[in-house]
Amino acid sequence: MVMLSALKRFEINDDNGRREKLFDLGVVLLDSDYPPVNYLFYKSGANFLRLSWDAVQSIDWKNKQIKVSDLTRAEEVSTEPSKNYVLLGREILDALLLDLQNRRAVRANDLQLEEKDGRWELRAVDTGLNAILRRISFGLYNYVGEKGLYDWKYVEFLRGNPQAVKNGAGYHLRITRMSAGEIAQISSFVPYLHAAELLTLLPDPQAAKVLELMPGERQLQVFEELEEKQAVSLLGMMALDAAADLIGRLQTDSMKRLLEKLPRAQSQRIVELLRYPEDTVGGMMTNDIVYFAADSTVAEARDKFRERFRKTDFVYLIYIVGDEENRTLRGMISVRNLLIAEDNQKLEEIMDPYVAALNTTDEVVEAAYRVVGSQLAAMPVVGLNNKLLGAVTIDAAITEITQTANSENLRIFS
Amino acid sequence: MNDQPNPTGLEAIDSVTTELPPISRTLPAGMRVNIRGRSIKLRGLKRQPKGLWRWLLILGPGLIATSAGNDAGGIATYSSAGAQFGYKLIWVMLVLTVSFAVVQEMCARLGAATGRGLLDLIRERFGVGWTLFVVCIVIIANGGVTLSEFVGIGAASELFGVSRYIYRPNRRGSALVSGNLRLLREGRENFSIDDACLFRLSNRGFYGSFRLERGRRRRVRSDD
Numbered sequence: 001m002v003m004l005s006a007l008k009r010f011e012i013n014d015d016n017g018r019r020e021k022l023f024d025l026g027v028v029l030l031d032s033d034y035p036p037v038n039y040l041f042y043k044s045g046a047n048f049l050r051l052s053w054d055a056v057q058s059i060d061w062k063n064k065q066i067k068v069s070d071l072t073r074a075e076e077v078s079t080e081p082s083k084n085y086v087l088l089g090r091e092i093l094d095a096l097l098l099d100l101q102n103r104r105a106v107r108a109n110d111l112q113l114e115e116k117d118g119r120w121e122l123r124a125v126d127t128g129l130n131a132i133l134r135r136i137s138f139g140l141y142n143y144v145g146e147k148g149l150y151d152w153k154y155v156e157f158l159r160g161n162p163q164a165v166k167n168g169a170g171y172h173l174r175i176t177r178m179s180a181g182e183i184a185q186i187s188s189f190v191p192y193l194h195a196a197e198l199l200t201l202l203p204d205p206q207a208a209k210v211l212e213l214m215p216g217e218r219q220l221q222v223f224e225e226l227e228e229k230q231a232v233s234l235l236g237m238m239a240l241d242a243a244a245d246l247i248g249r250l251q252t253d254s255m256k257r258l259l260e261k262l263p264r265a266q267s268q269r270i271v272e273l274l275r276y277p278e279d280t281v282g283g284m285m286t287n288d289i290v291y292f293a294a295d296s297t298v299a300e301a302r303d304k305f306r307e308r309f310r311k312t313d314f315v316y317l318i319y320i321v322g323d324e325e326n327r328t329l330r331g332m333i334s335v336r337n338l339l340i341a342e343d344n345q346k347l348e349e350i351m352d353p354y355v356a357a358l359n360t361t362d363e364v365v366e367a368a369y370r371v372v373g374s375q376l377a378a379m380p381v382v383g384l385n386n387k388l389l390g391a392v393t394i395d396a397a398i399t400e401i402t403q404t405a406n407s408e409n410l411r412i413f414s
Numbered sequence: 415m416n417d418q419p420n421p422t423g424l425e426a427i428d429s430v431t432t433e434l435p436p437i438s439r440t441l442p443a444g445m446r447v448n449i450r451g452r453s454i455k456l457r458g459l460k461r462q463p464k465g466l467w468r469w470l471l472i473l474g475p476g477l478i479a480t481s482a483g484n485d486a487g488g489i490a491t492y493s494s495a496g497a498q499f500g501y502k503l504i505w506v507m508l509v510l511t512v513s514f515a516v517v518q519e520m521c522a523r524l525g526a527a528t529g530r531g532l533l534d535l536i537r538e539r540f541g542v543g544w545t546l547f548v549v550c551i552v553i554i555a556n557g558g559v560t561l562s563e564f565v566g567i568g569a570a571s572e573l574f575g576v577s578r579y580i581y582r583p584n585r586r587g588s589a590l591v592s593g594n595l596r597l598l599r600e601g602r603e604n605f606s607i608d609d610a611c612l613f614r615l616s617n618r619g620f621y622g623s624f625r626l627e628r629g630r631r632r633r634v635r636s637d638d
Contacts, residue, residue, distance in 0.1 A: 094537050109542070135542050160528070160538075191529030221529070248458045252447065255459070259449050271449060274458040277442050283458050 003126070003144060004088055004111040005135045010064045012042055012051070014071040020044060022066065025113075026085040027122055030170040033153040034121040037113065038085060040066065042074070049074040053119060083168040088122065091159070096194055097125060098156040100174055103182055105189040110134060112149060124149045162196040162225045171201055180209035188218055196225035204230070208237035211246075220249050232261045239313040240266070241286035241396065244273035273390075281367045282360035284400060285381045285390035288312050291319040294330045294348035298341045305338075316377040319388055320351040327388040329380055331355055357382045358392060365404050371397035479518070486566030487559060 010022045026039030040051045051074040058067045081091060092108055099106045109131030112124040128148020133141045156175050165171070175183060175198065183202070187195040187210065195214075199207045199222055211219060211234055223231060223246060235243050235258060247255050247270060259267045269287050276282025290308050292301045301318075309315050318338060322328035331351030341350045357380045358367050371379045371392050378391040444457035463471055495503055521532055528535060537545040568578030 094541060096534075107537070132542055132546075136546060160530075191534075193529050244458065248456075249460045251462070252445070252459070256447060256449055267449070271454055271456070274456040275444075275454065277444075277457040278460070 001112060001114050001123075001144075002120070003131075003134065004093060004113065005131070006139070006142070007113070008089065009139060010066055012040060012066045012068055012071065014068050016070070018071045020049075020071060023048075024087045024089040025120070026050065026087055028085050028170070029157070029172070032121075033172075034114075034116075034123050035152075036116075037088075037120040037122070040068075041077075041087065047076050048079045050077045051075075086157075086170075092125075092157055096158055096160065096190055098158065098175065098186060098190070098198075099127075099150050100154045100156060100178065101150070103178075103186050105186065105194075106150070109148070112144070122152050124152055125155055156198075156201075158190065158194045158197050160191065160193045160197065162193060162200055164197055165200045166227075173201060176202055176206060180206060181213055183210045184213035187214065187222070192218065192221035193225060196222045199226065199234075200230065204233050205237055208234045212238050212242040216245065216249065219246055223250075224254075228257075228261075232258060236262055236266060239286060240269050240288040241273060241284070241393075244270045245278075248274055248278065276360055279364050280360060281358045281362040281364060281381055281392060282389075284364050284367070284396050285358075285360075285392045286314055286396070287390035289314050289317075289319060289378075289380075289388075289391050291321050291324070291327065291388060292347055293324050294320045294322060294346070294351070296347050297343065298338060298345050298347065298350070299343040301338060301347060302343075314378060314391060314393055317391070319380055319391070320347050321388050326385075328386050329355065329357060329382050329388040332380070355380060357386075359383075360389060364400060367392060368397035368400040368404075372401065485563060486570055487562030487564075488566070490566035490569055491562060 004025070007022065007025065011019050012022055013019045020042040022040060023043050024041040025037045026041060027035040028038055029035050031038075036053075038053055040053065040056070042049055042051070051068060051071070055068040055070065055073055056066055057069055059065070060067065081087075086092060088111055093111060095108055097106050097108055098104075106125070106127040108125045109128065110126040111122060112126060113120040114123045115121075126144070126148050127150060128145050130141075130143050130145045131148065134143075153172075154174065156172055159169060161167075178186070183198065183206075187198050190198070195218065199210060202210060207230075211223065214222065223234075226234070235247070238246070243266075247258060250258070259270065262270070272287055273282070273285070276285075290312050292304070316335060318333050318335065319329060320331040320333060322330055330348065331353040332355045333347065333351045337350055338347075356370075356374060358370065360381055360383050367379075371394060376394070378393040380388055381390045381392060383389045442457055444455045445459055445461060446453055446455050447459075448454075462468070524530075524532060524535060530538075533545055533548065536548055571578050571580075
């Protein structure tokens with residue numbers, strides 16, 4: 001086991017007595033869970049030189065020397081970051097890492113390597129204070145504590161560049177195994193460029209869910225760093241109310257451009273939501289709900305069921321309307337009741353006709369308390385002539401109440 | 415057998431409606447936007463502030479930073495320098511203003527562009543050694559500022575007939591209380607390392623000044 005801070009004091013020498021100070025080590029991150037060292041780097045005058053690990057003959061630990069066959073076999077390379085390998089000292093040391101086991105962001109104070117089959121492997125990252133002391137003590141302090149060491153296998157290295165994925169940089173991608181909520185939470189611990197990079201690592205459906213769950217301000221910061229193609233794709237996968245909230249915060253030009261690039265039906269429904277002020281029920285509701293005509297039979301409803309559920313975000317309650325064109329709200333039915341009902345029954349026979357509803361211009365906090373108090377998954381929203389326009393879901397209501405409660409706390413204490 | 419009479423005064427089930435009486439509200443004017451050739455009035459947009467309000471929002475953080483700069487230590491220093499040298503040193507203010515503007519704008523731009531603080535950036539670019547060096551410089555500089563603060567606070571308190579020996583520890587005490595309140599309010603999770611260091615320094619400063627004052631009082635008593 002050896003620390004990178006100790007290796008930085010090693011020299012490279014060859015059979016002809018040439019000596020150079022080791023500058024850095026290069027690894028190919030995706031080679032394995034514990035990537036082996038592939039290259040040694042050193043500087044000679046103004047030149048930056050790379051030597052393959054295969055040239056290493058032996059390591060003299062006592063005299064801190066790496067013996068290689070011939071230093072002249074080294075090739076000159078650019079000092080710019082390469083997409084084929086990563087420099088441990090220059091790129092990973094002091095960088096921000098995601099500790100996936102503990103769901104937090106840490107800084108790499110030192111790196112631990114281990115020798116396996118005659119080759120060093122990157123095994124762990126040291127985030128403790130001991131690592132800093134080792135680095136600034138010029139070799140006088142060498143204690144390695146277990147506490148700050150994290151297994152490299154469960155660490156995601158971020159570069160702070162949302163374009164890195166596109167440029168071919170390698171990632172573990174273990175982050176994709178976490179839930180969207182956890183990824184959204186962990187992304188709030190890192191600067192917004194890192195958070196945007198994190199989003200580009202994920203498959204689009206997961207990234208859309210993560211984006212939905214981010215707090216509004218962070219959502220906007222991250223969204224503006226994405227490429228337009230990905231931004232449109234994620235918007236298309238987000239719940240309509242979340243997408244409308246996000247689009248409503250963009251600059252008018254960006255908003256128009258994105259709405260024109262989204263599929264027409266989706267764009268129209270987002271525009272419908274944007275017609276209402278943000279502090280009204282209309283601004284909080286979703287219009288992505290399932291409704292059926294009251295005179296339909298259960299069998300007919302079940303036939304349309306699959307297609308409508310596939311396209312809709314909120315599917316836990318089904319609203320019953322007079323007819324699908326005028327959408328006059330008549331009642332409500334749960335998915336469970338629809339599934340257990342007889343085929344020939346009409347929906348109006350099995351629906352619950354006593355449905356409390358909200359109005360589009362109702363005040364948002366009061367409405368949120370009503371939704372929570374109703375103990376329903378959502379409350380319908382109606383407009384003129386009792387026309388069904390959408391629903392306020394319980395999660396939207398709780399988010400609204402939580403935000404209000406937090407802002408009141410801040411006012412009390414500050 | 416249930417002989418309860420039929421309830422009266424209730425609506426017949428057929429006339430039950432889900433519609434609630436709408437509350438009359440004045441809605442914001444909204445913005446008319448042309449999307450796919452269709453002109454639509456949107457009220458759900460967060461519009462960028464315009465006119466005077468926009469300028470006040472831009473000026474706000476700068477005004478706060480400037481006001482924070484005109485602290486007790488600063489006022490004491492300016493007034494004593496003015497009393498001693500008159501306007502002879504006014505040219506220094508011009509140089510200082512330019513250098514302050516350059517440094518503050520540079521830091522603000524770095525922060526806005528990268529989302530990271532100056533220390534984070536120094537560490538990522540130049541390593542932990544330079545970062546520690548900068549931290550030391552900041553501690554020394556802020557130590558000097560803190561000293562000048564207490565000199566200014568002491569001088570100001572004496573203008574009002576309050577002994578500096580009473581005022582200084584109380585000032586520290588209030589910092590301690592506000593720090594504790596913040597710790598309670600935001601919890602340990604949200605209390606960053608920077609906050610913790612400042613809080614600890616604040617506590618240390620309080621106990622340090624308390625011990626200093628107590629030592630002085632003892633000396634005064636022994637002199638008596």
